[in-house]
Amino acid sequence: MEKLKAHNPYAMMGDYDRAYSSFSFKDVEKNFDWSKTGKVNIAHEAVDRHVDTIGNHIALRYLNDEREEQYTFKDISILSNRFANLLKELDVVRGDRIFIFMPRSPELYIAFIGMLKVGAIPVPVFEAFMKDGLLDRMGDCDPVAVVTSDIVKSRIPKEEVKSLKHVIVTGQTSGNEISFNDIKGKSPDFEPAWLGLDDPLLIHYTSGSTGKPKGVLHAQRAMIGHYQTGKWILNFKEDDVHWCTADPGWVTGTSYGIFSPWLNGVGIVIRGGRFSPKLWYQTIEKLKVTVWYSAPTAFRLLMGAGDDLSKNFDLQSLRMIVSVGEPLNSEVIQWSLKAFNQPIHDSWWMTECGMMVISNYPTMPILPGSMGKPFPGVEATVIDDNGTILDPGKVGNLALKKGWPSMMKEIWKNEEKFRKYFKFDPWFISGDSAYIDEEGYFHFIGRVDDVINTSGERVGPFEVESRLIEHPAVIEAGVIGKPDPLRGEIIKAFVMLKDGANEGANLKRELMDFVKKGLAAHASPREIEFVKILPKTRSGKILRRVLKARELGLEVGDTSGMGDN
Ligand code: WT7
Numbered sequence: 001m002e003k004l005k006a007h008n009p010y011a012m013m014g015d016y017d018r019a020y021s022s023f024s025f026k027d028v029e030k031n032f033d034w035s036k037t038g039k040v041n042i043a044h045e046a047v048d049r050h051v052d053t054i055g056n057h058i059a060l061r062y063l064n065d066e067r068e069e070q071y072t073f074k075d076i077s078i079l080s081n082r083f084a085n086l087l088k089e090l091d092v093v094r095g096d097r098i099f100i101f102m103p104r105s106p107e108l109y110i111a112f113i114g115m116l117k118v119g120a121i122p123v124p125v126f127e128a129f130m131k132d133g134l135l136d137r138m139g140d141c142d143p144v145a146v147v148t149s150d151i152v153k154s155r156i157p158k159e160e161v162k163s164l165k166h167v168i169v170t171g172q173t174s175g176n177e178i179s180f181n182d183i184k185g186k187s188p189d190f191e192p193a194w195l196g197l198d199d200p201l202l203i204h205y206t207s208g209s210t211g212k213p214k215g216v217l218h219a220q221r222a223m224i225g226h227y228q229t230g231k232w233i234l235n236f237k238e239d240d241v242h243w244c245t246a247d248p249g250w251v252t253g254t255s256y257g258i259f260s261p262w263l264n265g266v267g268i269v270i271r272g273g274r275f276s277p278k279l280w281y282q283t284i285e286k287l288k289v290t291v292w293y294s295a296p297t298a299f300r301l302l303m304g305a306g307d308d309l310s311k312n313f314d315l316q317s318l319r320m321i322v323s324v325g326e327p328l329n330s331e332v333i334q335w336s337l338k339a340f341n342q343p344i345h346d347s348w349w350m351t352e353c354g355m356m357v358i359s360n361y362p363t364m365p366i367l368p369g370s371m372g373k374p375f376p377g378v379e380a381t382v383i384d385d386n387g388t389i390l391d392p393g394k395v396g397n398l399a400l401k402k403g404w405p406s407m408m409k410e411i412w413k414n415e416e417k418f419r420k421y422f423k424f425d426p427w428f429i430s431g432d433s434a435y436i437d438e439e440g441y442f443h444f445i446g447r448v449d450d451v452i453n454t455s456g457e458r459v460g461p462f463e464v465e466s467r468l469i470e471h472p473a474v475i476e477a478g479v480i481g482k483p484d485p486l487r488g489e490i491i492k493a494f495v496m497l498k499d500g501a502n503e504g505a506n507l508k509r510e511l512m513d514f515v516k517k518g519l520a521a522h523a524s525p526r527e528i529e530f531v532k533i534l535p536k537t538r539s540g541k542i543l544r545r546v547l548k549a550r551e552l553g554l555e556v557g558d559t560s561g562m563g564d565n
Helices: 016-022 025-031 042-046 048-054 073-089 106-118 131-141 180-185 222-232 251-263 277-287 296-304 330-339 415-420 461-468 505-518 544-552
Strands: 058-063 068-072 097-101 121-124 145-149 166-170 200-206 214-219 241-244 267-271 291-294 320-324 345-348 380-383 396-401 427-436 442-447 452-454 457-459 474-484 488-497 527-531
Touching: 025 222, 042 048, 042 106, 042 222, 042 251, 048 073, 058 073, 058 106, 058 277, 068 073, 073 106, 073 180, 097 106, 097 131, 106 121, 106 145, 106 180, 106 251, 131 200, 131 214, 131 461, 131 505, 166 180, 200 251, 222 251, 241 251, 241 277, 251 267, 267 277, 277 296, 296 330, 380 427, 452 474, 452 488, 457 461, 461 474, 461 488, 461 505, 474 544, 488 505, 505 527
Parallel strands: 058 267, 097 121, 097 145, 121 200, 145 166, 241 267, 241 291, 291 320, 320 345, 488 527
Antiparallel strands: 058 068, 200 214, 380 396, 396 427, 427 442, 452 457, 474 488
């Protein structure tokens, strides 16, 4: 594959090799107030710090089918102070967990910053989750409060989560719920809780291949990585209009939907509502988006919507496009060169990383099909199953040397899961397989485990299987990711039914709906196959890799551990 010339050779990072050999994250600490005061709080650095300088700049532009609003940094500072005062009156204290469960809206962002000011730990979860999905997450970290909206609040398992004392609602309230509007009567002043760099920032739940979702706890120090990757990858300048299309229920939607731009004094765009190619192009045109961070599935859907559509919009404001979450195929980059007159830059990271760690930089030639090179200050490599570093071209485990500033602090209440990532200390094992070519570009191969990546969203097969077997007609289920040209992977379930259950299209639809209603829409299988028997290990574990191999028509491989099945 031919390399494309650097998109913006004059961008801030300058020559990649030079930056890589000379940069240290220590160099950027002077950009934060805490480097002088010793008082740490990301909400201060991302919002309050700007009030005296760019307080009147637009921090947030919100758009959905009914609302269109703008907030300055000063507005966000004051409103989040009011929210922090509300929490204080409710006796929320430093370290308390607070869930955020609502569709994207300005209130979500105001509440988020307000919680951080109190020193509470926000736990944002995607609005598509249903009761079981919420219960798994809430039951793990015992929140004292949840901020939600009248549209989704009925799914919150209030009875089951004993720690939950306060339900703060935007829109219609009932019973002893607290209205978000109550913030109007609160003081606009608030002194943030002053923390240390290693104190908690937030928790994102994410899925592994086994067990329930894990709570990835990040630390305040993550802001160092958010800040610098914004400068050098997204190439932020103060007058930029940044649109990160990810929901804050996922790490991309917080690290790059909130922190990275605001730490850099850059305004964000929030588009509410569902994906639609027309509305997305309209958003870029209307709000004059300059920096756009999105995912391959979205780009492929836009590509599929055709050039006739994109030609109707003025998209010339765009000057930097970056992608994350799934492999970015070169066809999409080629399309982008035509549709937007510039390439899309791939970036690789994961919830546990907290920031982009491998990327294509505006100053570096892009090799289509490659994820790029490690961020300066981050050491990345590929190691085999014994922890030995492999030569270029050899496929193995993608690993990062621990100690980059945004690396997770712990897995909530699960030391064992945390330690598993570091079995070859000092290397963090990502769970992805990859290789590095002779020129140092990293190439993605796949997941090593059974984790599914559908439309860039990470789904644990265990969660889906557990939900399926709650259905009265189901005995057992095995769930895999099946390759899909549009979505990367789709969720496919192999289901063993009870005797006498009525197989057929209706039952398939019912099961899909059952997962959607109980767990989450994005975790519902798109394909279901009824089987008489599921392949298992002797100890009774379902062999998903055998299901996958069969599905792909590949050699099933060594099945000696499979027992009688
Ligand atoms: C998994 C992490 C924080 C980023 C959003 C997803 C896959 C991520 C790429 C890429 C191929 C990618 C990996 C990774 N992934 N970026 N550029 N090319 N695969 O975060 O939900 O924690 O998922 O997404 O498999 O392990 P996540």
